[in-house]
Amino acid sequence: MNSGAAGQAPLQGGALALTAFALALGTFMQVLDTTIANVSLPTIAGNLGVSSDSGTWVVTSFAVANGVTVPLTGWLMGRFGVVRTFCVSVVLFTLASLLCGLAWNLSSLIVFRIFQGAVSGPMIPGSQALLIAIFPLTKRSTALGVWSITTLVAPILGPILGGYISDNYHWSWIFLINIPVGLFCAVVCWRALATRETPTRKLPIDVIGVAMLVLWVGALQIMLDLGKNADWFSSGIIVATALIAVIGFVAWIIWELTDAHPAVDLRMFRNRNFAFGTIALCLGYAVFFANVLIMPLWLQTQMGYTATWAGLVAAPSGVAAVLLTPFMARISGKVDARLLGTFSFLIFGLSYFLRANYTTGASFWDLTIPLFVNGIGMSCFFLSMINIQLDGVPPDRVPSATGISNFARITSGSFAASIITTSWDQREALHQSRLADHLSATAPAYESVVRTLGSQGATSIQAAAAVTRQMVQQAYLLAVNDLFWLSGWICVALVGLVWLTRRPSGSAGPVAAD
Numbered sequence: 001m002n003s004g005a006a007g008q009a010p011l012q013g014g015a016l017a018l019t020a021f022a023l024a025l026g027t028f029m030q031v032l033d034t035t036i037a038n039v040s041l042p043t044i045a046g047n048l049g050v051s052s053d054s055g056t057w058v059v060t061s062f063a064v065a066n067g068v069t070v071p072l073t074g075w076l077m078g079r080f081g082v083v084r085t086f087c088v089s090v091v092l093f094t095l096a097s098l099l100c101g102l103a104w105n106l107s108s109l110i111v112f113r114i115f116q117g118a119v120s121g122p123m124i125p126g127s128q129a130l131l132i133a134i135f136p137l138t139k140r141s142t143a144l145g146v147w148s149i150t151t152l153v154a155p156i157l158g159p160i161l162g163g164y165i166s167d168n169y170h171w172s173w174i175f176l177i178n179i180p181v182g183l184f185c186a187v188v189c190w191r192a193l194a195t196r197e198t199p200t201r202k203l204p205i206d207v208i209g210v211a212m213l214v215l216w217v218g219a220l221q222i223m224l225d226l227g228k229n230a231d232w233f234s235s236g237i238i239v240a241t242a243l244i245a246v247i248g249f250v251a252w253i254i255w256e257l258t259d260a261h262p263a264v265d266l267r268m269f270r271n272r273n274f275a276f277g278t279i280a281l282c283l284g285y286a287v288f289f290a291n292v293l294i295m296p297l298w299l300q301t302q303m304g305y306t307a308t309w310a311g312l313v314a315a316p317s318g319v320a321a322v323l324l325t326p327f328m329a330r331i332s333g334k335v336d337a338r339l340l341g342t343f344s345f346l347i348f349g350l351s352y353f354l355r356a357n358y359t360t361g362a363s364f365w366d367l368t369i370p371l372f373v374n375g376i377g378m379s380c381f382f383l384s385m386i387n388i389q390l391d392g393v394p395p396d397r398v399p400s401a402t403g404i405s406n407f408a409r410i411t412s413g414s415f416a417a418s419i420i421t422t423s424w425d426q427r428e429a430l431h432q433s434r435l436a437d438h439l440s441a442t443a444p445a446y447e448s449v450v451r452t453l454g455s456q457g458a459t460s461i462q463a464a465a466a467v468t469r470q471m472v473q474q475a476y477l478l479a480v481n482d483l484f485w486l487s488g489w490i491c492v493a494l495v496g497l498v499w500l501t502r503r504p505s506g507s508a509g510p511v512a513a514d
Contacts, residue, residue: 009194018192031119034066035154037278039300039311040174048109050106053438060414063411064221075203077120082197087193090123159314205436206263206399213252219335223245274390277385280494291484292422294483312364340380341388343384348374349492350374350488388501391504425479
């Protein structure tokens, strides 16, 4: 953007403030919509007459569509200009939000969410590039600060806002609220920046590479989402999608490595820091995103929490990240990024281990303290991973590197969301069968509980139902605790991956991640 804006003075005064605010809203909307539906899934699923695990398609469809379009962002901005690409993306995102709000069943909502995710690809990189361009060079850190704080605030407000809307209004308003915000953002940005458009040029596009990317990513996501209910590989559909995913993935790698203008330049992985940094980023984010999804599902379906309170439980994580990120950004140039990465993964691990001790009687504060610890790790996670990834990457290849990183991160998060919901149900079934072995009608413990409930006026059927409900609740608790333990150990193991990288030669500055 800077090159395209050469010769134009940065914006000043009210024009700068208003435009920066509008650009920040663009980022805010896109990030918000990755988390706002999480706590609303039980409400959406119930309203549309589907199970909660089917409702996860609302999250994964958006993430997959967004992930596969990210590699196209650089081509779109070079071909049509940064300003035009960003503004059109915001308008289409707003239209998609309207369609999501008008969805009449789960299938239509998923289609509209795919559309929403696909058109939102340029919004975050576009807002970042334009923010840097409208601020004076001496205030670039201020521009990145505005952008990074926005990306951290949105995930905090997403679950809270989504929960409040679901509890007090129709769920469709979690999408419809984007309409006035999107229109304001598009109008203000176009009026302020239309004359500052970047140069455009005809660029080749890897149509075959993009098509194969959509094919194998889509097939893999369908396999992960449908596998649980279709009894996995006993189903012909699951076998077919698995084969398509594997063959498509191999063919895509071969194509991208041999094409002159690949959509995803896989040759970037020859750089050791980029390769291991990207793997660590993706696995760390996958664990984070999976737990961001499973926590509110557990709270609402098993712990009796409303969507609003389920969102509030997650709030301390974002608050800690917002407060500590500026401090972490200042010290990042003085501390080895591998140390910061190690710190973040160990803190993540501690957070998950603390959650693995949850009980059905856990108080609100028992639930939130581990989330606050998680936020401490978040404050330096993205910063350290990006500094490691971009070490040794030539400036002209940084856009390609960040595009690959964001694609891999987003898609790994969507895959993890499907995997953790499936694993949760599988572990619950295992624990329920074990608990049932100790709760037969002739078991002394069972007879004692039934007698106690009977003395309080419950019939034998009511007593049996109460015992069964407690058994199911305990089974889901044990299952979610198993997943928290596994998440903690994965984060500890990722510390070793961080130390397979070289020490970065310098700081990448206050770089933020969406």
